[in-house]
Amino acid sequence: MSLAVRFQGIEKQFGPVRVLHGVTFDLAPGRIYGLLGENGAGKSTLMKILAGYERANAGELFIDERERDFSSSRDAEHAGIVLIHQELNLADHLSITQNMFLGHELKKGFFLDEAAMRDDARAALNDVGLHKNPDTKVRDLIVAEKQLVEIAKAMLRSARLLIMDEPTATLTPSETQRLFALMARLKDAGTTIVYISHKLDEVERVTDEVIVMRDGRFVARAPTDELTRQQMANLMVGREVSDMFPDKPPLPDDAPVAFEVEGASVPGWADGIGFSVRQGEVFGFAGLVGAGRTELFEALVGLRPLSAGRVAIEGKAARLTNPREAMKHGLTYLSEDRKGRGLHVDMALKDNLTMMTLERYAHPLIDTRAERDALKGAVKDFGIRTGNTSIRARMLSGGNQQKLALAKFLNPDPRVIVLDEPTRGVDVGAKRDIYFLIHRLAAEGRAVIVISSELIELIGLCHRVAVMRAGELVATLGMDLLTEERLIAHATGTH
Incomplete structure (x- = not known):
């Protein structure tokens, strides 16, 4: 059975910060809506109100013409509304099956029906194209696989209205295609889908109608096929x-090598990788999920074992056993997992910003005024949108968290910067800001390495792109050879 929704004058504020200003619009049943807006526009907050994770300060929410005020996500799920979070909401120490049925366990008499839950979990995983043993611990999955578990978990709830917040951010093209086919089946069955994404090509392809929010307000809606x-x-x-x-400035042929890797091997992930990056160069890494790109750089900065290989930074050999040692040598790595490894989301913004360089602010006591001044500068330089700089990092939108993470990892003034999926979950305006920041860093003579699943991003940013497949570096392409077709062909082995 389909479900209709109407927001009437919805307002929401967190402390003194108002994030929604009288939002009013409706959703007809059985359609796919693209919900667009910059980071901080209020999209995710509005959807969390619809899904029972937040409560509005004012306004009314109508479901099938009946006013509702959900006190929890469980209440919303009973009404048929399920949210797939942008930030993964899984318990790492539990199995896939346990995560998928957490709070919704199946029972046989007084006991849990483990076999039925495992069978249902396996069927849902197959639907989304994740062929993993349901007993696998979530901590043993890569980020893209965790995203598919979130989607499969939502499928088990028999949703009448499904909210997808950046669901393809970590997925490969084939996994994305499978998700789109699943969405089409759900729509045909009468499910309403709200699709939040900054990938406008996907919005153009899969949605019936576009709704736009800006600065906490509803500003426009139109049929998707009427908008470019x-x-x-x-x-x-x-x-x-x-x-x-x-514009990509030409790189001088005599630019010194800033970062050099020879014969790097990571058990189970990468074998005999070698490359060099010059000062002032933006160097990309492409490849399918599981190709070993992230794992290679985690090993290079000491986050996982490096079984063999040599690393040199600006001509000097460096043995890096942990990220702090890497930072001292002038190398920083920003993880694709900003919530798990990039930021301490329960700490204040200034504490996150200065954490890696705390000795600068200790004389010997912490100079909180200097920290506040540093944060003020970062908010301006990185375009971090917040009405209150005293809040905790978790109160920022996903894109603004990413900007804070960038500011944090650039605070040590590194010479070599590795950015893993730097624009995942970031809106079009913020993406442009980050792209220009990357080139500004390169223009200052730094070496910037960008790992990205978005081929257009790599083509638009990079002087050269290395392609990894199944743990091996299979090609390095210069600017004159950078096309989507070539990158895909090398990544899939069909070149």
């Missing part, structure tokens, strides 16, 4: 958006 991607981007930011990528 450029028009969507302009509505999101409230101005004309052009020139997404900065």
